[in-house]
Amino acid sequence: AQKITQTQPGMFVQEKEAVTLDCTYDTSDPSYGLFWYKQPSSGEMIFLIYQGSYDQQNATEGRYSLNFQKARKSANLVISASQLGDSAMYFCAMKGPGGSYIPTFGRGTSLIVHP
Amino acid sequence: GAGVSQSPSNKVTEKGKDVELRCDPISGHTALYWYRQRLGQGLEFLIYFQGNSAPDKSGLPSDRFSAERTGESVSTLTIQRTQQEDSAVYLCASSLEVGAGPYEQYFGPGTRLTVT
Numbered sequence: 001a002q003k004i005t006q007t008q009p010g011m012f013v014q015e016k017e018a019v020t021l022d023c024t025y026d027t028s029d030p031s032y033g034l035f036w037y038k039q040p041s042s043g044e045m046i047f048l049i050y051q052g053s054y055d056q057q058n059a060t061e062g063r064y065s066l067n068f069q070k071a072r073k074s075a076n077l078v079i080s081a082s083q084l085g086d087s088a089m090y091f092c093a094m095k096g097p098g099g100s101y102i103p104t105f106g107r108g109t110s111l112i113v114h115p
Numbered sequence: 116g117a118g119v120s121q122s123p124s125n126k127v128t129e130k131g132k133d134v135e136l137r138c139d140p141i142s143g144h145t146a147l148y149w150y151r152q153r154l155g156q157g158l159e160f161l162i163y164f165q166g167n168s169a170p171d172k173s174g175l176p177s178d179r180f181s182a183e184r185t186g187e188s189v190s191t192l193t194i195q196r197t198q199q200e201d202s203a204v205y206l207c208a209s210s211l212e213v214g215a216g217p218y219e220q221y222f223g224p225g226t227r228l229t230v231t
Contacts, residue, residue: 035220044222044223044224044225045208047219095218102171103160106157
């Protein structure tokens with residue numbers, strides 16, 4: 001069984017600073033994918049970034065990067081130069097190999113960016 | 116291109132009534148998921164459709180819940196004899212799950228269901 005743990009229910013960051021949102025996972029599958037989604041107050045889930053278990057490099061997408069430490073089973077999201085619009089819930093998710101596995105989502109972390 | 120759409124955006128119903136929620140996935144996406152999100156909670160998987168395969172219904176909480184999908188297009192989630200604990204936002208997501216991954220999901224705006 002797969003499990004995702006997000007231990008930070010809420011985080012605060014000053015505008016323009018960087019912030020790290022924690023995510024640890026557990027799986028017995030050697031092949032898996034890790035995803036981060038953003039959910040603003042409007043409610044729609046937005047895909048941010050993906051990391052495959054066999055990817056050698058940490059994934060980056062604009063201001064988002066994933067600090068993937070496979071041995072520690074962690075996939076923390078780093079947001080650089082925070083903006084007020086980054087205030088939202090952030091969910092970490094894991095998917096098994098291929099397209100036939102149901103994603104497992106964490107409970108989410110609420111991020112508030114202060115001006 | 117058009118994203119995932121859901122209707123209605125809001126639904127208020129009386130306890131005991133049946134409701135139907137609709138999801139239009141992104142054209143060409145083979146996989147479709149339904150989730151339930153209670154207030155302040157994470158996503159609870161309900162059901163998964165992939166192509167013409169039998170759906171994975173392992174997340175449906177009771178036999179009052181059912182869902183259908185026509186080919187690789189529209190899906191409807193039906194809740195019969197609604198209960199107050201069914202009040203939640205119901206999210207639909209689609210994904211192109213052929214060939215190599217990563218199979219990221221694209222979500223609709225959700226349907227907020229309130230059972231009075």
